[in-house]
Structures are given as structure tokens and as C-alpha cells.
Amino acid sequence: MPRDIPIAIVKGAGDLGTGVAYRLWKCGFRVLCTDLPKPLVIRRAVAFASALYDGRIVVEGVQCERVFYADEAIYLWQRNTLPVVADPVGRVVESLQPEIVVDAILAKRNAGTAITDAPCVVALGPGFTAGQDCHTVVETQRGHDLGRVIWVGSAQPNTGVPGKVGGEDAKRVVRSPRDGMFYGRKAIGDLVKEGDVIAQVDSEPVRATLTGVLRGLLHDNVPVRAGLKVADIDPRGDPRYCFSISDKALAIAGGVLEAVFSMRESWRAV
Numbered sequence: 001m002p003r004d005i006p007i008a009i010v011k012g013a014g015d016l017g018t019g020v021a022y023r024l025w026k027c028g029f030r031v032l033c034t035d036l037p038k039p040l041v042i043r044r045a046v047a048f049a050s051a052l053y054d055g056r057i058v059v060e061g062v063q064c065e066r067v068f069y070a071d072e073a074i075y076l077w078q079r080n081t082l083p084v085v086a087d088p089v090g091r092v093v094e095s096l097q098p099e100i101v102v103d104a105i106l107a108k109r110n111a112g113t114a115i116t117d118a119p120c121v122v123a124l125g126p127g128f129t130a131g132q133d134c135h136t137v138v139e140t141q142r143g144h145d146l147g148r149v150i151w152v153g154s155a156q157p158n159t160g161v162p163g164k165v166g167g168e169d170a171k172r173v174v175r176s177p178r179d180g181m182f183y184g185r186k187a188i189g190d191l192v193k194e195g196d197v198i199a200q201v202d203s204e205p206v207r208a209t210l211t212g213v214l215r216g217l218l219h220d221n222v223p224v225r226a227g228l229k230v231a232d233i234d235p236r237g238d239p240r241y242c243f244s245i246s247d248k249a250l251a252i253a254g255g256v257l258e259a260v261f262s263m264r265e266s267w268r269a270v
Contacts, residue, residue, distance in 0.1 A: 005028060005030050006029055006030065006098070006099040006100060007029070007031075007032065007096055007097075007098035007099055007100070008021075008024045008031050008032075008099070008100035008102065009031075009034065009090075009093055009098045009100070009101050009102070010031060010033045010102045010104055011033075011034050011102065011105055011113065012034070012104035012106060012124075013034070013035040013047060013048040013052075013084050013104075014035075014039065014042075014043070014047050014104070014106070015041070015042075015216075015246060015249055016124065016140065016248070016249045017033065017035075017047075017048070017049075017104030017106075017124075018033075018046060018049070018059060018245065018249065019245045019246070019248075019249025019250050019252060019253040020104055020249070020252065020256050021033050021048060022059060022060065022245060023250070023254070023256070023257055024253075024256070024257070025062055025082055026062075027257065029100070030073075030077050031082050032073045032082075032092060032098075033083070033085075034084070034086075034087040034088075034090060035086065035087075035088075036052075036086065037052065037086040037088070038052070038219075038222060040222065040224075040228070040229075041218070041219070042216035042217065042229060042232050043216040043232065043242075044188070044216065044218075044219060045188050045189075045216075045242055045243050046059050046242075046243065046244065046246070047059070048082065048084045049084065050219075051064045051065055051066045052066055052084060052086055053219050060244060062082055063080075063081045063082065064082040064083070064084055065081050065082075065083060066084055067085050068085065068086075069085070070085065070091070070092040070095045070096050073092075089112060090112060090113070090117075097118075098118050099118055100118055100260055101117045101118040101121045101122070102121075102122045102256055103122070103123040103124060103128070103134065104124050106125055107127065108125070108126050108158045109126075109127040110123070110127050110133050114133060115131075115132065115133055119263070120135060120259070121134040121136075122134060122135065122136055122138060122256050122260065123136075123137050124137070124138050124155075124252060124256075125137075125138075125140035125141075125155050125158075126140075126155045126156065126158050128154060128155070129154050130150050130152055130154070131151075131152060135259070135263060136149055136150060136151050136259045137150040137153075138252055138255035138256055138259065139156065139252075139255070140155060140248075140252055141155065141156045142248060147251035147252050149255050149258050149262075165234060165235070165236070167235065171209050171210050172209070172210060172212070172233045172234065172235060173209070173229050173231075173233075174198065174199075174206060174207075174209050174229070174230055174231035174232070174233065175226075175228060175229055175230060176201050176206065176224045176225065176226055176228045176230050177204050177226065178202070178226050179223075179224070179225050179226050180201040180204070180223070180224065181202055181222070181224075182200075182201055182218050182219075182220065182222045182223070182230055183199060183200050183220050183221070184198070184199045184217050184218070184219075184220055185197055185198055185199050185200060186199070186214050186217070187214070187217075188214055188215065188216065188242050188243075189213065189239040189242045189243065190214045191213055191214075191237070191239075192208040192211065192212065192214050192233065193208065193211045194208055194209065194210050198231055199217065199231060201230075206230060206231070208231075210233055211235065211237075212233045212234050212235040212236065213233065213238065213239050214232075214233060215232045215234040215241060215242045217230070217231045217232075218231070
């Protein structure tokens with residue numbers, strides 16, 4: 001991969017951040033993802049963050065591998081491989097000086113991104129104001145405005161209610177019954193019935209909240225707190241959806257691409 005291709009850093013490599021990184025990568029950018037050392041990623045079959053546990057993952061034909069230092073990314077780019085690094089505070093932004101930074105952490109607040117981080121800084125969802133802490137915001141709330149690019153102001157506030165999938169919203173999300181260590185008892189893609197034991201936190205069972213396909217599940221040996229989202233059930237019942245990037249992630253990624261290419265003259269001039 002030529003060295004003059006712009007670098008894009010995507011902070012947050014869960015399913016939505018992976019959708020963004022995937023589309024930037026497919027458009028020819030040199031992409032590096034960052035996340036926590038042990039990210040709480042639910043849709044781990046389609047999240048580049050899973051490489052931080054397993055060393056590597058392939059999502060829709062794109063291979064991602066874990067690196068430990070920013071300069072290792074150069075070698076992976078030359079091998080046509082997307083790197084991910086454990087970097088909770090975003091040190092790689094300073095060391096690589098990218099043309100593009102995308103904050104896909106989805107913390108509902110700004111966890112440290114600044115409009116001065118790069119010539120093009122894009123943030124996903126609520127907690128950011130376009131023109132203040134980023135150049136533009138992309139709407140993440142399901143509905144008419146999903147994926148819309150916001151050049152002035154902020155995204156819709158967080159409702160606390162998951163978007164509907166297959167007619168279900170809050171019920172499709174499974175939460176931890178207590179504080180403790182998480183262990184899965186089913187696999188992503190399994191068909192489950194309401195009430196089935198799909199995991200446990202310490203010795204307490206975690207049960208399916210509805211009938212469908214287990215679309216997402218935390219990694220094993222991860223400490224969780226009571227009420228934390230630990231699994232996601234898709235009532236549509238099609239296992240294929242578990243192993244491909246979601247419509248929501250691709251719509252948001254499309255908004256990011258619109259923002260990036262709208263600002264291309266500014267990052268080309270740097």
C-alpha cells in the first residue's frame with residue numbers, strides 16, 4: 001500500500017466502528033482501529049475489536065490483526081491487513097498524525113477527541129457538537145435520519161432504548177443479572193428459545209429474553225457489572241445476519257464517507 005495514501009484512525013472497533021473502518025478500507029484508506037485492551041464487544045463476530053482477544057479476525061473478507069505499537073501498522077498495511085491496537089487514550093493519533101479521525105467509541109459523551117486531532121474529525125452519535133469538538137457528526141439513531149451528516153449542532157440525544165430489529169427493541173438486549181465474571185454457554189449464530197440459558201455470570205444463569213438467533217455475546221472471562229449488556233438476540237431468526245456487517249453500521253459508515261470526501265480538500269492540503 002503506497003505511503004502517500006491518507007491514514008484514517010477509527011477510535012472504537014465494535015460493530016459500528018468496524019462498519020466505518022471496513023468502508024474506509026474498501027475505499028483505499030490506510031485504516032488503524034483502536035479500542036480498550038479488553039473491549040466489551042457484543043457483536044464480536046463482526047467486530048475488529050475481537051482481534052485484541054484472538055490475535056486476528058476476518059470480517060467480510062477484510063483481515064484484521066492486533067498490533068502493540070503504532071509503527072507496526074505500516075507493515076500490516078503493506079500486507080493488505082487492517083491493524084487494531086489497544087489504545088484507550090488515543091496515543092496513536094499523536095504518533096501517526098492521521099488525515100482522518102473517526103470517534104466511534106459511542107460513549108454518549110466525548111472521551112477525549114478534539115477538532116485539532118486531524119484535518120478531518122468525524123464523531124458518531126450524541127455527546128459531540130459539530131464545529132466545536134469535531135468537524136462533523138453522523139447520526140446513529142435508527143429512523144429517518146440514520147447516517148445523516150450534521151455540520152452544525154449535535155446528534156439526537158440517547159433515548160436509552162435500543163432500536164427495533166424484527167419488531168423488538170429493549171427485549172432483544174440481554175443484560176447481566178449481577179456483578180461478576182462472564183462465561184458464554186451458547187455460541188453466536190445459535191437458535192435459542194426464550195428462557196434458555198445462554199451464559200452465566202459467576203454461577204448465576206443468564207437467560208434468553210426472547211426466541212431468535214443469538215446475534216451477539218461477550219467474550220468469556222470478562223468482568224461485568226449488573227445491568228450491563230452482555231448479549232443480543234435477533235428475532236428474525238436468520239443466522240446469516242450474525243456474521244455480516246449490519247445495515248445500521250453500513251448506513252453510518254456511508255455518512256462518514258460523505259463527511260470525509262466532502263472535506264477532502266482540507267486533508268489533502270496538509
